[in-house]
Amino acid sequence: MTENMERIKADWIAVDWGTSNMRAWAMRSSGTILAEDRSDLGMGKLTPEGFEPALLGVIDAWIDGPTTVVACGMVGSRQGWTEAPYATVPCPALPDGFATAPTKKDGLTVRIIPGIKQDAPADVMRGEETQIAGYLARNPNWDGVICLPGTHTKWVHVSAGEIVSFQTFMTGELFATISTHTVLRHSIPAEGWDEAAFLEGLSDAVARPERIGARLFSLRAEGLVNGMSGDTARARLSGLLIGTELAAAKPYWLGQQIAVIGAGNIARLYVDALATLSAPATQVKADAITIAGLTAAYGRLKG
């Protein structure tokens, strides 16, 4: 550390710890972000003993005296650092039952936000509840449906400050898996886009969602028989998968106030797709919302 760099001293630390990576923010009590760092030591790469060293590898320089860490995500799963058992809907996005992870370092307290489950139809979330809490902290008394697109897209019905019901779709993971691990890998490039093909795939799938199985192979066949481009195939696959999801998620989005929380590109696709179904949605950036949720959780613990 050079002399003219001021040492960062966090009042508390916010952590979003998923399966494949971890992000941490040095925070002031006021909610100001002092610093940000990340690690690719996600939950999936760690045994229980590995979590504290992995965490300290990122945050140690921010600690001076007793410090509370508030974490969300797969770090609280049964395969994680310590299990933060699921709360059951209907319940607040930040339910009781924060877990305390076992730590060796003096003065380090790590609290993990519980995931949320639904018994019927069975469903689970870990991490998204914190984003929902962040959205509600910024939009008090908001009722409606929150869509969180990603690897496992969640549709969440929120009312009176509680999560009422939710449903998960494997859309993002299906896109990644189908385009890299099936015969379609020969037809779908890693990059490239054709907006018209996306919208076509979307409207086809919304209208006839049961044909998804047949439409997938036709992406390959259209390339072989009719020379369809990779850009077109990639966008069309995305449209088909999101359209199939929207057909099934209709009870969630129809006639509801909708917020889409996600990284820029994927959230925009969902907002565009919903617009074609006359379902206007507000796009919300995920990062700031995650920090707002972790801040709300820290406030709960302090208060």
Next chain:
Amino acid sequence: MTENMERIKADWIAVDWGTSNMRAWAMRSSGTILAEDRSDLGMGKLTPEGFEPALLGVIDAWIDGPTTVVACGMVGSRQGWTEAPYATVPCPALPDGFATAPTKKDGLTVRIIPGIKQDAPADVMRGEETQIAGYLARNPNWDGVICLPGTHTKWVHVSAGEIVSFQTFMTGELFATISTHTVLRHSIPAEGWDEAAFLEGLSDAVARPERIGARLFSLRAEGLVNGMSGDTARARLSGLLIGTELAAAKPYWLGQQIAVIGAGNIARLYVDALATLSAPATQVKADAITIAGLTAAYGRLKG
């Protein structure tokens, strides 16, 4: 070769050469099988120069003088030994245009059966046309629908000795990919079965095929929340995927005479599934049918 082993001399050789492996049969002109062998040097592992050595590695001992090999499958694709361009439906299962592969060995003639394509909706097959030809050779004047379940299941409308139309579903590949490359790999074992769960998944998906995206993640969630077993999850996934296919393939199977050509277990699943939809189907073993098709092709070439 020991002294009391008689040397096999094939009149001709039948070859089924797919993406992942190759099977060859030493044949008498009469159609009797003299010997059978296989190799895991599928089309996907070979460059064009590699095909002849790979073939001779299996059949050289059966050759004594000029010999004709009749081959079907991906060996005739653009990435194969030599391209046998697609014929376009409607056309006979064994159309004109057999390709001749370039060979170095004196007296070796290798003929490759063309694949078949459909322009709209775009679709392709390579290898299945030979099984269809085999089925029609054994059942002259048969009209109806042939289902060939597998990695890429084909539904084929056959009338007046011609392939009229067909549609491919990626059901088998989706099952393999989803159960090994997505989060469901934690829930789906490599073996295990629960017939009731298969039938439940099937009837759910036939009734509400558009919900497939939501139902997939619920296999994971049912395990976490309600302790669903791996056997149940595996069979239910199979039922869901086959049910989604059958919902889309209804124009093919409804009110038709149906033959299901495939390996024992997968063909039985389709026959059982069709039975629940009051669509009786005949199960046909794939191996014998492939040889019958190659034999019919050899007859065409000779005669």
